[in-house]
Amino acid sequence: MVAALQKKISESATARWIVLALVAFTMLCGYFITDVMAPLKPMLEQQMGWSSSDYGFFTSAYGWFNVFLLMLIFGGMILDKMGVRFTGLMSTVIMVIGVGIKYWAIASDFGGASVTIFGSVISSQVLWAAIGYAIFGVGIEIAGITVSKIIVKWFKGKELALAMGLEMACARIGTALALSITPLLAEEFGSVSMPILLGLLLLCIGMISFVVFVVMDTKRDRELKDSAELEEPFRFRDIFEIVRIKGFWYIAILCVLFYSAVFPFLKYAPDLMFNKFGISEKLSGIIPALLPFGTILLTPFFGNLYDRRGKGATIMLVGSFMIVAVHLLFAVPAFTNWLLALVLIITLGIAFSLVPSAMWPSVPKIIPENKLGTAYALIFWIQNWGLMGVPYLIGKVLDNYCVVDNATTVAEEITGVVAPETVTRVAYDYTVPMLIFAGLGVLSILFAFLLLRENKKMGYGLQQPNIRK
Numbered sequence: 001m002v003a004a005l006q007k008k009i010s011e012s013a014t015a016r017w018i019v020l021a022l023v024a025f026t027m028l029c030g031y032f033i034t035d036v037m038a039p040l041k042p043m044l045e046q047q048m049g050w051s052s053s054d055y056g057f058f059t060s061a062y063g064w065f066n067v068f069l070l071m072l073i074f075g076g077m078i079l080d081k082m083g084v085r086f087t088g089l090m091s092t093v094i095m096v097i098g099v100g101i102k103y104w105a106i107a108s109d110f111g112g113a114s115v116t117i118f119g120s121v122i123s124s125q126v127l128w129a130a131i132g133y134a135i136f137g138v139g140i141e142i143a144g145i146t147v148s149k150i151i152v153k154w155f156k157g158k159e160l161a162l163a164m165g166l167e168m169a170c171a172r173i174g175t176a177l178a179l180s181i182t183p184l185l186a187e188e189f190g191s192v193s194m195p196i197l198l199g200l201l202l203l204c205i206g207m208i209s210f211v212v213f214v215v216m217d218t219k220r221d222r223e224l225k226d227s228a229e230l231e232e233p234f235r236f237r238d239i240f241e242i243v244r245i246k247g248f249w250y251i252a253i254l255c256v257l258f259y260s261a262v263f264p265f266l267k268y269a270p271d272l273m274f275n276k277f278g279i280s281e282k283l284s285g286i287i288p289a290l291l292p293f294g295t296i297l298l299t300p301f302f303g304n305l306y307d308r309r310g311k312g313a314t315i316m317l318v319g320s321f322m323i324v325a326v327h328l329l330f331a332v333p334a335f336t337n338w339l340l341a342l343v344l345i346i347t348l349g350i351a352f353s354l355v356p357s358a359m360w361p362s363v364p365k366i367i368p369e370n371k372l373g374t375a376y377a378l379i380f381w382i383q384n385w386g387l388m389g390v391p392y393l394i395g396k397v398l399d400n401y402c403v404v405d406n407a408t409t410v411a412e413e414i415t416g417v418v419a420p421e422t423v424t425r426v427a428y429d430y431t432v433p434m435l436i437f438a439g440l441g442v443l444s445i446l447f448a449f450l451l452l453r454e455n456k457k458m459g460y461g462l463q464q465p466n467i468r469k
């Protein structure tokens, strides 16, 4: 291995896969933090007095600065101007700062203090936790576009989709761990903030991993100094050129719709398991965690298929159909058997492997490489509207339309875990939220069709294999 690295890093397959492992690990740490609060929703409600709207407000904070302060757009410009090393390091520092604030907010006692924002009263704890999460959201999103560009840089013309699939798979291990172990940790330590502290420590290790990548990437660029393989610099008019491309819009809108039906769903999935399927709070994250666990194997598998066989647009279409079916079945009030929940989550995992494995490696087929950082940033920016808006909407819908009358006993009646008189939280009927998620899936199908049609017209090659023989 050392010999391979000493030869020529730019030509070494070993070096390329090590780079992938390093940056994918950084993303794993980031994704852990992204979802660490999801299984804690019931505990936040019981122990800290949060409502579903508070939780929706906090969760939506992920996109605030990215969307309204255009942080992602600036991040993309910085990426294309300053390169992957600077931008990646910058984004990991931002993540650490954000998680630090979030940890402080959850671990502190604000003595019931609150503030009024745009006429709504918000508890100071919720607000500070949300601000920390909003800062973290900037970091993880910029890290996401940076890592996509790193993979294109190192894997173009090689195993591009497989590499992207493996990176996503690794990141999803972070999500899966967050969903499955967080409630256990919180219970073990008797503290809701403990899992966040663990995430913070993990993120610091992820930062070190990125520093090692920086060393390798610097070496590669030195080797290629005089060759044509170095990137062209970013020009401001690139943005206008990108937004004139119809295929860009189709893929970006498909992205926001599809991802809004998955990531925000995951934020509520443990609560859905508790309320609809009667799974205890402590174990409510286990079934949702199977979704990311399933994608760990399947995303690289489908990525490899796309690399070798093509059919990228078809893959995205099939995944969109599947997500509609899953959310519709989740919406049926009579279906409350946990085995069905298990099957549906596994099916969702397949859909969530199909679409991303084809979507992200398709972007370089539509957008030239020197504009890729900006293009990924624009797509993530559009996607962040959904990642911000949908959880907020679901929180509001739950509080306003889905509280079940005399509901405090419903879940416990099913599980028999807690005596009804000791229960202090409300229960929710998830039918309407699940119909909202299904509606997003229906729109995804439409845009996947439009993309397929545009591909035929423009010859992007989305149905062609990525590996050049």
Ligand SMILES: C[C@H](NC(=O)[C@@H](N)CCCCN)C(=O)O
Binding pocket: 031, 034, 035, 141, 144, 168, 171, 259, 263, 356, 360, 380, 383
């Ligand atoms: C690669 C892609 N990443 C994203 O879509 C990010 N903008 C969102 C990350 C949210 C983390 N829970 C993906 O993960 O498929």
